[in-house]
Amino acid sequence: MGYVLGISAYYHDAAAALVQDGEIIAAAQEERFSRKKHDPRFPRHAINYCLGEAFIDPSELEAVVFYDNPLLTLDRVMKNAVTVAPGGRDQFVAACRGMLGGKARLKDDLESVLGEVPRLLGAHHHMAHAASCFYPSPFEDAAILTIDGVGEWATCTLGVGRGSQVELLKEIKYPHSLGLLYSAFTYYCGFKVNSGEYKLMGLAPYGQPVYADIIRDTLIDVKDDGSFRLDTGYFGYLDSGLMINERFEALFGGPARKPDSLITRKQMDLAASIQLVTEEIVLKLVAHAKAVTGSRNLTMAGGVALNCVANGRVWRESDLDGLFVQPAAGDAGGALGAALLVSHQMLGAPRTPKAASDPMSGSYLGPRFEPHEVAAIVDRQDWPHEHVPDETERAAKVAGAIAEGMVIGYFSGRMEFGPRSLGGRSILGDPRNPQMQSTMNLKVKYRESFRPFAPAVLAEKAADYFEIDGESPYMLLVAPVKEDRRVAMVRPVTEGDDMMPILHQARSDIPAVTHVDYSARVQTVDAERSPAFHSVLSAFEGLTGCPVLVNTSFNVRGEPIVCTPQDAYRCFMRTEMDLLVIEDRLLWKRDQPAWPEDDDWRSEHELD
Amino acid sequence: MSSTEAPTVDDLALAVFDSAVIPLAEALRASGRKNYFPLGADTGAASYFEAPSLGVMGAADFAFPGEGTPEGLLDAAAAVWAAQGETGLADLAGRLRPVAEALRTEAAENNGEVDILCYTMF
Numbered sequence: 015m016g017y018v019l020g021i022s023a024y025y026h027d028a029a030a031a032l033v034q035d036g037e038i039i040a041a042a043q044e045e046r047f048s049r050k051k052h053d054p055r056f057p058r059h060a061i062n063y064c065l066g067e068a069f070i071d072p073s074e075l076e077a078v079v080f081y082d083n084p085l086l087t088l089d090r091v092m093k094n095a096v097t098v099a100p101g102g103r104d105q106f107v108a109a110c111r112g113m114l115g116g117k118a119r120l121k122d123d124l125e126s127v128l129g130e131v132p133r134l135l136g137a138h139h140h141m142a143h144a145a146s147c148f149y150p151s152p153f154e155d156a157a158i159l160t161i162d163g164v165g166e167w168a169t170c171t172l173g174v175g176r177g178s179q180v181e182l183l184k185e186i187k188y189p190h191s192l193g194l195l196y197s198a199f200t201y202y203c204g205f206k207v208n209s210g211e212y213k214l215m216g217l218a219p220y221g222q223p224v225y226a227d228i229i230r231d232t233l234i235d236v237k238d239d240g241s242f243r244l245d246t247g248y249f250g251y252l253d254s255g256l257m258i259n260e261r262f263e264a265l266f267g268g269p270a271r272k273p274d275s276l277i278t279r280k281q282m283d284l285a286a287s288i289q290l291v292t293e294e295i296v297l298k299l300v301a302h303a304k305a306v307t308g309s310r311n312l313t314m315a316g317g318v319a320l321n322c323v324a325n326g327r328v329w330r331e332s333d334l335d336g337l338f339v340q341p342a343a344g345d346a347g348g349a350l351g352a353a354l355l356v357s358h359q360m361l362g363a364p365r366t367p368k369a370a371s372d373p374m375s376g377s378y379l380g381p382r383f384e385p386h387e388v389a390a391i392v393d394r395q396d397w398p399h400e401h402v403p404d405e406t407e408r409a410a411k412v413a414g415a416i417a418e419g420m421v422i423g424y425f426s427g428r429m430e431f432g433p434r435s436l437g438g439r440s441i442l443g444d445p446r447n448p449q450m451q452s453t454m455n456l457k458v459k460y461r462e463s464f465r466p467f468a469p470a471v472l473a474e475k476a477a478d479y480f481e482i483d484g485e486s487p488y489m490l491l492v493a494p495v496k497e498d499r500r501v502a503m504v505r506p507v508t509e510g511d512d513m514m515p516i517l518h519q520a521r522s523d524i525p526a527v528t529h530v531d532y533s534a535r536v537q538t539v540d541a542e543r544s545p546a547f548h549s550v551l552s553a554f555e556g557l558t559g560c561p562v563l564v565n566t567s568f569n570v571r572g573e574p575i576v577c578t579p580q581d582a583y584r585c586f587m588r589t590e591m592d593l594l595v596i597e598d599r600l601l602w603k604r605d606q607p608a609w610p611e612d613d614d615w616r617s618e619h620e621l622d
Numbered sequence: 623m624s625s626t627e628a629p630t631v632d633d634l635a636l637a638v639f640d641s642a643v644i645p646l647a648e649a650l651r652a653s654g655r656k657n658y659f660p661l662g663a664d665t666g667a668a669s670y671f672e673a674p675s676l677g678v679m680g681a682a683d684f685a686f687p688g689e690g691t692p693e694g695l696l697d698a699a700a701a702v703w704a705a706q707g708e709t710g711l712a713d714l715a716g717r718l719r720p721v722a723e724a725l726r727t728e729a730a731e732n733n734g735e736v737d738i739l740c741y742t743m744f
Contacts, residue, residue, distance in 0.1 A: 085687035085698050086675070092699075092711060093658035095639070099647035103639055110635040114692045114722040121690030136686035141679055171674060181678045184671040187659060235663035241670035246661045360681050 016361060017074055019064065019132075020142075020353030022081040022345050024117040026052045026208055029346035029431075030060035031379075032068055033353040036363030038150065040067035041379040041431040043346045046577040052209060053574075056123040057349075063381055072128035079135040079356045080120060081142040081348030086166035088113050090188055094252060102253035135360075137352035139165025140316070143340075144182060146351025147313035148175030149358060149365060150373040151338035155311065157303040158182075161296070162316035162344075163193035163208075170241075170316075172299065174307040178358040178365040183306060189252055190243045192295055193318050195234060198249060199288040201257040203281040204271030215323055216465050218289035219531035220513055221282030225266065229291045232265060240298030277464070278511045289323060296324045300332045310335040315351070319343040319490075320433065322535050326492035329484075341377040341488035342432035350431070376543035377488060378438050380429030383579055388597045391579045398605040403598045405549055412595055413553035416444050416563065420592035421458055423568055425582045426546045430575070434489045435567035436537060437470065437547030439575050439582070441591065443526065443564035445469055450526035450564060451517070457590040461571035464513045466535070469527035470565035472551050473538040479524065479562055480536050487544075489537040489565075495522045500532050507531065526564050537565060587611070631724045638717050646710045692722035 016035040022028055023044075031041035040063065045051055047059030065071065091109045095102055116123075124131045137145070143160040158173040158180065169191035173182040196214070197207045205213045236242045248265060250256035263269050271281055300312060312334050319325065320343045329337050340347050357363045383391075385403070392399050402408040416422055422442040430438045441458060443450045445467075455463045468489055469479070476482055482493040499522045505515050507530045522528040541548040555561040568576045570589060576582045579596045586594040586601070587609035594601040629637075650657075664670075676683060688694030700715035 079684070080686060083687060084695055085702065088695060088699050089702065092714065095643050096647045096650060096711070097657050097659065097661075099639070099644045103636065106639045106643060107632050107635040110638075110718065110721050111631065111725065114695070114718060115725040115728075118688075118692035118695050118722065119690065119726075120686075124690065131690075134686045134690060135684040137684065138676055138679065141676070167675065172671070173674075179678065182674040183677065185674040186670055187672060189659065189661075190670065235665070235670075237667070237669050239669050239671065243660065243663045243670050245663065355679065356684060359679060360684055 016076055016357065016363060017068065017070060018353045018356045018361070019061065019075050019078045020081060020349035020351070021057060021061070021078065022349040022352070023056050024054055025345060026054045027344055027346040028054050028057040028060070029342070029349040030057045030064045031350035031353050032064035033350070033357045034068065036149070036354065036357045036365055038350065038354070038373055038375065038379060040064040041342070041350050042381065042429065043431070043574075045574040046380065046429060049574055049581070051572055051574050056127075058123075058127045061127050067381075072130070072132065075128075075132040076361065077133040077135050077356055078124060078128070078131065079137055079352040081137055081345070081352040082139045083136050083166055084113070084118065086138070090167050094189075098253040105253055105255060108255065135356055137355050139348065140168045140171040140185070141180065141182060142348040142351035142355060143315040143343075144171065144173050144175070144180050144351065145355035145358075146342070146347040147315035147319070147338060147340040148180050149351075149354040150340065151175075151311070151313045151336075152367050152369045153311040153313065153336055153338065154367055155309050156313045156336070156338070157307040157309045157311065159299055159303050159312065159314045159319075160316040161192055161299070161314075161318035163197060164188045164191055169193060170299070172303050172306065174309065175313065178363070180355065180359065186241055189246050189249070192242065192292065193316070194249070194251060194257070195244060196288060196292055196318065198257040198262065199284055202262065202266065202270045203284055204273045204275060204277075206273070207257060211317070212320075213462070213465065214285045215289060215321060216529070217277065217282055217285040218323070219286070219529050219533065220464065220507055220516065221279065221284070221286030223287040223290040224283045225287035226290050228265065229287055234291070236295055236298065238298070239302040240295055240300075242295060276511075277513065282513075292318070292321060293324045293327050296321070297327060297331060300328050304332070304334070311338075312336070313338045313340070315340040315343045315347060317344045322490045323492045323533070325490055326533075329491055339488065339490045341374065341430075341434060341490065344433070346432065372487075372543060377430050377432050377434075377436060378428035378543075379431040380438075381577060382428040383597065385597050388579055388599055392596070392599050392601070395583070397583060397601055398607075400600040400602070401598060402600055405546065408595070408598060408600070409546075409549035409553040411600060412442075412550050412593070413557050415593050416442055416554055417557050419444060419447055421454060421590070423582055423586045423591045423594040424550070425568065425576070425579065425594070425596045429577055432488070434537075435565065435575055436487070436489060437539065437544050437565065439568040439577070441566045441568050442550070445524040445526040445562045445564045446558070446560055448520055448525050454526075454564065454566060459566065459570055460589070464517060466529040467527050467564045467566050468535040468537060469524065469562045470537045470539050470547070470551065472548065472555065472561040473540040475555070475561040476536065476538045480534060482536055482538075485538045485540070486536045487538055487540065489535055492533050492535050495524070495528050495532050495534055499523050500528075503530075524560070524562050527562065629724070631721060631728055634721045634724055638714070638721065642714050642717050646714065649710065692726070693719065696722060
């Protein structure tokens with residue numbers, strides 16, 4: 015039997031994962047079911063899904079494991095309170111509410127979903143991150159690097175994985191945190207902490223790192239081995255509800271940008287600066303991890319491991335034989351890591367890494383809807399549709415629509431685990447179309463127009479378009495677009511406050527997925543992991559000669575990625591997508607009845 | 623607050639802060655002991671890495687502290703702090719029990735919003 019249920023919850027991105035004898039059966043984030051972005055609540059829907067996927071009831075679970083140790087977190091919180099007192103009075107109240115309220119009643123929550131609670135276990139936060147990246151990797155041995163905001167006391171750990179064992183060797187402790195430093199700049203630039211970090215990373219190529227020296231000289235001291243300490247006198251998170259304080263604002267010449275106000279060159283330059291410093295530190299940490307462990311393979315997790323620009327530099331510059339980044343690198347992945355850790359290290363499940371297989375199953379670990387279920391839904395809802403059961407014919411129709419400039423909602427197979435859409439719940443478009451980035455940002459995603467889109471490319475053709483050696487199936491590496499595909503930009507990227515003239519310049523023959531620094535966040539698509547998506551890309555290449563598509567997550571700004579056909583149809587009808595593909599059903603917008611929508615649906619989702 | 627109303631969670635927590643946390647902080651400083659963690663750089667240090675609190679998780683390390691209840695968590699914390707010689711913190715754990723009890727009574731419904739303090743992991 016050997017089923018282990020992993021749970022992450024109560025902070026952000028609650029999730030559940032089910033593992034049987036070391037094999038990953040299912041994993042999903044609660045937000046996909048509750049429709050609340052980054053939902054921190056106990057993942058009752060995700061747990062029910064995981065148990066249902068395996069056709070088991072709770073009595074068949076060998077153990078339930080939580081991804082974090084609340085005792086160590088309470089220790090940090092109380093010692094922090096004593097350190098900053100008499101400051102931090104209001105924060106102490108918030109800490110009591112957090113630590114002793116709903117978050118401390120895991121047993122009640124488990125009983126409400128599982129009935130009698132199986133054996134309850136706990137992992138350490140960074141150990142769960144480490145397990146989440148090492149166990150699913152193809153490596154027999156590897157260095158492990160975890161970097162996040164904070165988990166219990168640790169903010170960064172360095173370790174090694176060998177066979178079935180994960181060992182942590184070194185750590186950096188709170189309050190010194192690369193994740194919190196990056197989040198401080200996210201906040202200062204007017205984006206939401208814990209979700210706006212991607213925007214800051216996307217903004218960085220518009221700027222120049224003119225503030226990098228101030229950051230290095232004032233905010234963070236970095237040693238040769240990549241270890242670091244912050245000057246906590248510039249940050250608010252020790253004694254207030256804010257990331258930064260007045261000293262930070264004075265250092266950078268004024269208050270934080272208000273959310274959704276105009277982005278100026280200052281924010282672009284701040285983004286470029288903190289991104290550069292982050293990359294420098296990550297590269298040093300990787301070099302030290304290699305030296306300490308003696309391994310030329312590296313696995314990474316923790317929220318900072320979602321910084322795919324830094325990951326791209328690691329892969330290009332660190333002389334590694336192999337790199338595996340957990341696609342659910344944030345706290346959601348902690349549920350999976352905790353379950354794998356118990357399964358392998360406590361229960362003794364064997365681990366047999368194979369380069370040719372992917373234990374993450376392409377990260378397609380969530381719910382699927384079989385064609386007969388989709389048929390029942392579209393018929394019951396009376397949604398006009400075209401039934402195209404033949405996969406080749408369907409791929410040709412989808413590719414044809416994309417080539418005509420249409421935007422496609424694509425719903426196929428199991429939902430992805432982690433923040434990236436990889437062809438299971440995606441919005442697709444033509445990357446050759448110079449207007450596609452603006453169209454998809456403003457008419458489909460309803461998000462800021464500066465944000466770049468990612469390319470999905472046939473794995474076997476990736477080297478024709480991108481300077482990438484190897485695969486990037488999880489869209490976690492940024493790589494340069496090949497020189498011979500670039501178009502020289504007339505207006506320098508560093509000129510002026512207005513990003514639009516920069517943005518509207520063609521940058522390559524795939525402009526919709528080429529960022530202003532000629533980089534792209536690449537997803538390589540192979541037929542083994544993603545056969546249906548591979549077919550669409552192949553058909554598009556057959557029609558146009560281009561094996562690349564725009565691939566962005568199937569949602570609007572602030573909304574979780576769609577989970578069910580009903581979620582997909584709602585998102586499709588609320589936006590200017592032209593075609594919705596749900597398995598073997600094609601729903602053309604022109605055929606659909608008017609959507610009886612009130613006008614304030616956008617207020618349902620808090621902007622990130 | 624009238625004399626007949628029960629104190630709120632906030633009242634109770636603030637009372638603990640004023641009557642226990644601040645004196646603990648003052649005592650810590652008066653003793654000349656270092657803070658629980660460094661607040662800035664150490665130019666003389668060659669590295670800021672430390673040995674991890676736990677290198678490998680053995681079977682016993684997976685025991686969930688406090689069995690998933692606030693009372694159990696506070697008892698476990700008190701035991702750990704007492705073992706560390708942190709008698710002030712161990713006493714603090716006992717003083718937090720009424721806060722935990724009041725929170726259970728309050729049982730506020732979480733609406734799924736991410737707490738602004740999530741990044742400091744409260």
